[in-house]
Amino acid sequence: MKLFLSGNEAIAFGLLASGVRFGVGYPGTPSSEVLPTAIEISKKYALDGYFEWSVNEKVAFEEATAASIAGIGSFVVMKQVGLNVAMDPFMNTALVGSPGGLVVVVADDPGPHSSQTEQDSRFLAFFAKIPVIEPATPKEAYEFSKLAFNLSKKFEIPVMIRTTTRVSHSREDIEVSIGDNKPVKVDFKRDIDRFAATPHFRFLLHKQLNRKIKVVATLEWYSDFDEYFDGNILIITSGISFAYLYDIVEENGLQDRVKLLRVRMPYPLNVEKIRERTKRFDEVFVIEEGYPIIEMQLGDRGCFRGRLTGDVPQEGELTIDEIKKILSRVGILSSESEESVKPPFKRPSLCPGCGHRSAFYAIKKVFKNEAIYTGDIGCYTLGLNLNAVDTVHCMGASVSFGFGFDKVYSIFGDTDRPVVATIGDSTFFHSGIPPLIDAVHNYSKLILVILDNSTVAMTGNQTTPANEIGQSGRKTKPVKIEDVVRALGVDFIKVRDAYDMDGMISDLQEAKEFAFRNSLPAVLIFRHPCVYSGEGLKNNVRFKKVFVETSLCTGCKVCVKQFECPSLVYNAEKKRVFIDLATCIKCGQCVVSCPFNAIKVEK
Amino acid sequence: MRLVILGVGGMGAITLSKIIAQMCIDKGIPVRSSEIHGMAKKGGLVEIQMKIGEGKSGVVLKKTADFAIVLDESYKDYARSYLKDSEKGLIVLTEKDKLWAVNQFGDVRFANAFLLGRFIKSQSVFDKDDALSVLEQFKFFDKNKISFERGLS
Numbered sequence: 001m002k003l004f005l006s007g008n009e010a011i012a013f014g015l016l017a018s019g020v021r022f023g024v025g026y027p028g029t030p031s032s033e034v035l036p037t038a039i040e041i042s043k044k045y046a047l048d049g050y051f052e053w054s055v056n057e058k059v060a061f062e063e064a065t066a067a068s069i070a071g072i073g074s075f076v077v078m079k080q081v082g083l084n085v086a087m088d089p090f091m092n093t094a095l096v097g098s099p100g101g102l103v104v105v106v107a108d109d110p111g112p113h114s115s116q117t118e119q120d121s122r123f124l125a126f127f128a129k130i131p132v133i134e135p136a137t138p139k140e141a142y143e144f145s146k147l148a149f150n151l152s153k154k155f156e157i158p159v160m161i162r163t164t165t166r167v168s169h170s171r172e173d174i175e176v177s178i179g180d181n182k183p184v185k186v187d188f189k190r191d192i193d194r195f196a197a198t199p200h201f202r203f204l205l206h207k208q209l210n211r212k213i214k215v216v217a218t219l220e221w222y223s224d225f226d227e228y229f230d231g232n233i234l235i236i237t238s239g240i241s242f243a244y245l246y247d248i249v250e251e252n253g254l255q256d257r258v259k260l261l262r263v264r265m266p267y268p269l270n271v272e273k274i275r276e277r278t279k280r281f282d283e284v285f286v287i288e289e290g291y292p293i294i295e296m297q298l299g300d301r302g303c304f305r306g307r308l309t310g311d312v313p314q315e316g317e318l319t320i321d322e323i324k325k326i327l328s329r330v331g332i333l334s335s336e337s338e339e340s341v342k343p344p345f346k347r348p349s350l351c352p353g354c355g356h357r358s359a360f361y362a363i364k365k366v367f368k369n370e371a372i373y374t375g376d377i378g379c380y381t382l383g384l385n386l387n388a389v390d391t392v393h394c395m396g397a398s399v400s401f402g403f404g405f406d407k408v409y410s411i412f413g414d415t416d417r418p419v420v421a422t423i424g425d426s427t428f429f430h431s432g433i434p435p436l437i438d439a440v441h442n443y444s445k446l447i448l449v450i451l452d453n454s455t456v457a458m459t460g461n462q463t464t465p466a467n468e469i470g471q472s473g474r475k476t477k478p479v480k481i482e483d484v485v486r487a488l489g490v491d492f493i494k495v496r497d498a499y500d501m502d503g504m505i506s507d508l509q510e511a512k513e514f515a516f517r518n519s520l521p522a523v524l525i526f527r528h529p530c531v532y533s534g535e536g537l538k539n540n541v542r543f544k545k546v547f548v549e550t551s552l553c554t555g556c557k558v559c560v561k562q563f564e565c566p567s568l569v570y571n572a573e574k575k576r577v578f579i580d581l582a583t584c585i586k587c588g589q590c591v592v593s594c595p596f597n598a599i600k601v602e603k
Numbered sequence: 604m605r606l607v608i609l610g611v612g613g614m615g616a617i618t619l620s621k622i623i624a625q626m627c628i629d630k631g632i633p634v635r636s637s638e639i640h641g642m643a644k645k646g647g648l649v650e651i652q653m654k655i656g657e658g659k660s661g662v663v664l665k666k667t668a669d670f671a672i673v674l675d676e677s678y679k680d681y682a683r684s685y686l687k688d689s690e691k692g693l694i695v696l697t698e699k700d701k702l703w704a705v706n707q708f709g710d711v712r713f714a715n716a717f718l719l720g721r722f723i724k725s726q727s728v729f730d731k732d733d734a735l736s737v738l739e740q741f742k743f744f745d746k747n748k749i750s751f752e753r754g755l756s
Contacts, residue, residue: 004624004634113639137635137659170661171620172635173628243660250658251667320662340665341684343609343648344677582711 005174007141007167011105012037013176014145015075020103021049021184022067024060026430027459028079029114030168031107035077036462039472045178052472053462056395056430057082061089061104065158068098069195071187073149077105080121081394085431087124093158094128095205096194101153103145104130104160107168110289110317116377116394118315120290125160126267126297129209131216132160133265134239138172144264151222155212162266164289165317166240217268225277226262229255233332234281236274238263241289244320252333263288269297278303285311287326289318305330349385352567353540353587355498355528356380356451360388361563361593362504362526363420363449366512371418371447372409374401376432378424379458380451385564389422396431398423402446403439410445418447418512425452425481426464433484436521440489445515447508448523450481451498453530461533485523492520498528499541501592531585543586545602548577552598563593604655604728605663606692607685610674612640612649615712619672620651622719625737626729627655637661648678655728670694670725672718694721703753708746716747720754731755 005013012034015023023038025031039051050067054060057078064076076086083090083106093102106124109115125132133148135141145161152159193201217223226242229249235258237245242262249258261277263269266288275298278284286295286306295306305311312318312326321340328335350357360383363373375381375389376398383389391401402421409417423432428450439446456462463471470476485493492514494507504526511522529536555575560568567584570577577598588601606623610616620636627634632655639650652663663685670692671682683689696714704714716738723734738747 002628004621004628004636006638166637166660166662169638169640170636171624171638172661173624173633240660244662246659247662251664320660320664341681343650343681346647348647 001177002173002175004171005138005142005176006033006169006171007135007138007163008033008107009037010138010142010174011145011161011163012041013178014142015103015149016041016047017176017178018073018146018149019182019184020073020075020101020149021047022064022072022074023049023051023077024054024063025077026054026057026060026082027456027462028082029459030109030165031077031079031105032459032462034105036471041178045181047181048184052470052474055465057086058089061086061093064102065089065093065098068100068102069188071100072184073101073153074098075103075105079115080106080108080119081115081117083121083124085395090124091128094130095202095209096197097156098152098158099156101149102158103148103152104158106160106162108162108164108290110164113165120293121160122162122266122293123291125162126293129213130158130160131213131222131265132162132267133222134162135167136239136243137167138170139174141167142174142176147221151216155216157209157212162239164240213268217270222265223270223273224264226264228260228262229258231255231257231259232281233258234261234278234284235259236261236263236284236286236294237288238266238294239289241287241318241323244323245287248320248324248327254332257332263294266293267297269294271297271299274298285330287312287318287323347385348382349564349566350379350382351532352565352583353531353585353589354379355453355526356383357386357563357565358501358589359449359451359498359504359526360386360422362501362508363422364388364562365505366508367418367420371420372405374398374405374419374421376423376427378427380422380424383422386562395427396423396435399432399439399446399448400435402448403435403444406444406446416516421446421448422451423448425450425454425466426456428481429465429479433488436485436490437488439521443519444521445519446521447511447515448521450523450525452481452525452527453536454527455530455533457530457532461530481525490521490523491518492522493525495525495527498526499587499589537585540585541587543588543601543603546579546584546586546588546590547600548579549598549600550576552596553577554596556595558595559590559593559599563590565590604726605668606653606655606670606672607663607668607682608651608653608672608674609678609682610649612647614649614674615715616649616651616674619715619718620653622737623653623722626733629733629736630729632656635661668692670722672722674714674718692725694718694725704750708750713746713750716750717754720751724755
């Protein structure tokens with residue numbers, strides 16, 4: 001069966017085809033499609049197994065490790081910053097091993113396009129001492145996933161599949177087959193020296209790990225190279241950079257000038273084998289997407305040129321254009337100067353009708369420029385556009401940053417400044433709970449607004465622990481945010497629909513009073529279903545007409561600036577604001593933003 | 604053949620690329636694409652580059668594309684920068700055609716079938732029947748067929 005699959009979809013096919021029956025993770029661009037595809041495949045082929053989102057990457061990693069220890073082929077998927085969250089179990093699982101096989105799928109985001117960092121997860125594989133293999137195309141993503149699982153199972157060691165945005169979001173026609181639903185046997189073999197190892201045994205496990213990695217480094221296929229062309233300049237490469245280089249050589253007729261040596265497994269690298277190949281070359285370039293993991297392992301630099309010698313830029317994505325520039329700079333390609341045409345820039349914005357926008361508007365009405373606004377990771381990062389977000393750091397940091405700001409202002413500030421933290425529902429579950437415990441326990445007067453749209457919206461509407469049905473379609477028990485908050489000892493909790501502007505404003509005022517009076521956190525849950533989800537849009541308030549009364553509009557742009565809905569468009573010629581009917585969902589939330597009551601609704 | 608498809612989030616540009624890819628698979632022609640849709644959901648650009656019957660990556664470089672299909676007129680100049688010959692191969696969904704699809708079917712996404720028709724008319728690798736047999740597998744075939752045939756005419 002030939003399908004047109006993305007790299008992420010291909011990984012799911014490869015893993016399930018090789019017998020993986022347990023898959024967990026946390027959504028994050030560019031990794032989010034792997035798990036939903038695994039769920040689709042398991043349904044379509046009636047494969048037994050468990051495939052579902054977890055509350056965060058650390059938890060997911062531990063769940064998958066346990067499944068693997070019990071003998072079940074498993075995978076865990078996350079984006080690169082998710083692996084930071086999972087570092088603790090990641091390091092430990094490397095030592096203890098994964099008897100049933102465990103594939104760690106990590107999608108890196110050089111650029112970055114939709115991440116806080118452009119870190120290279122291959123370095124974390126190196127750090128934990130687990131093998132990492134790196135596909136260059138969706139077709140390879142399918143094949144390499146199978147090979148990753150086989151390697152993991154054979155050596156009882158987690159194996160990383162490292163993909164990048166361009167591989168994850170490329171598509172290719174791929175011949176796939178899932179095979180039979182082979183019976184799977186769960187079998188936890190008790191071994192406390194291994195699975196409950198004390199430090200003494202950890203030393204022995206480390207020794208075993210070193211032994212494993214030494215053998216893996218010389219394994220056939222994994223330590224082999226793909227070699228193309230026959231020129232005098234050698235380029236060592238891997239991953240997507242290999243695919244780019246291959247195309248550049250073909251398109252520019254460089255077959256006689258360069259030779260490509262493609263590494264399949266960047267760690268552990270068989271350095272001797274590479275040195276054998278590089279001996280006869282005077283000029284060797286290393287071009288790899290991310291950090292110089294291959295380059296650094298090569299040791300004595302000699303004739304090697306790459307990121308460490310400044311020939312390859314040390315930050316940013318190695319796009320095909322960037323690689324062409326490198327080759328021009330070193331004289332392999334003739335340089336061509338061409339002015340680059342860029343697409344017109346459009347600032348990203350919360351969707352028209354998004355409840356978060358109304359919530360941010362209410363927050364700004366109450367706290368103006370007086371508060372410090374700590375934000376978080378998700379759609380609501382775009383509260384930036386309403387000047388209601390001052391910091392965005394990492395998952396859950398809105399709460400801990402809020403705590404930190406409040407403490408230092410309480411102690412060192414001339415005036416006591418309110419601190420308003422905003423966090424999404426899924427991010428709150430992911431890592432907002434522990435810092436809220438700190439805030440309660442240590443008398444922080446933080447005002448925390450949980451913007452609850454009951455979905456992981458930014459990454460494509462995945463399910464959250466508050467949902468009644470999981471991503472897999474299975475019935476799940478909803479965990480209520482207000483119950484969690486109450487159980488932590490928060491005394492001030494209000495739940496409000498984010499379309500209730502007056503209600504939110506009075507809640508926020510009360511919250512401020514409570515927090516300052518008691519030096520305790522106040523939590524507000526502003527809830528409104530995501531209008532980007534089919535269900536949310538279908539059930540949303542919908543007026544017959546939302547329009548600007550042109551005679552009343554003064555063209556002051558207050559609505560455009562303060563409410564910032566993309567459907568409010570200022571026409572410079574007519575000096576009036578108009579509503580873009582193609583994008584407006586007729587929710588009428590913008591009405592409050594006009595100081596001249598020019599925005600009207602018709603029921 | 605190399606082509607790029609440019610649209611904004613939610614318009615169905617990716618579906619259009621999948622239809623073209625399915626025509627390739629049906630004919631046994633290797634096909635690969637590269638999608639860029641970072642913040643597309645938030646009103647941004649969706650960019651799909653496709654290589655049909657060539658290459659290892661789906662990436663298409665500036666000044667090398669045979670066709671550029673544009674679903675939003677504001678990206679016309681950007682689309683032209685991809686073309687081998689800036690006078691040839693540009694397929695644009697004009698405001699007029701967009702409104703026609705919206706008025707006729709109530710959903711702008713039916714304009715994709717119209718663009719598919721224009722694409723089929725502009726090249727010789729795929730013919731009308733190749734396209735129809737793929738469209739058949741999609742929902743609302745009758746509506747898509749009307750839109751497609753308008754593109755062909």
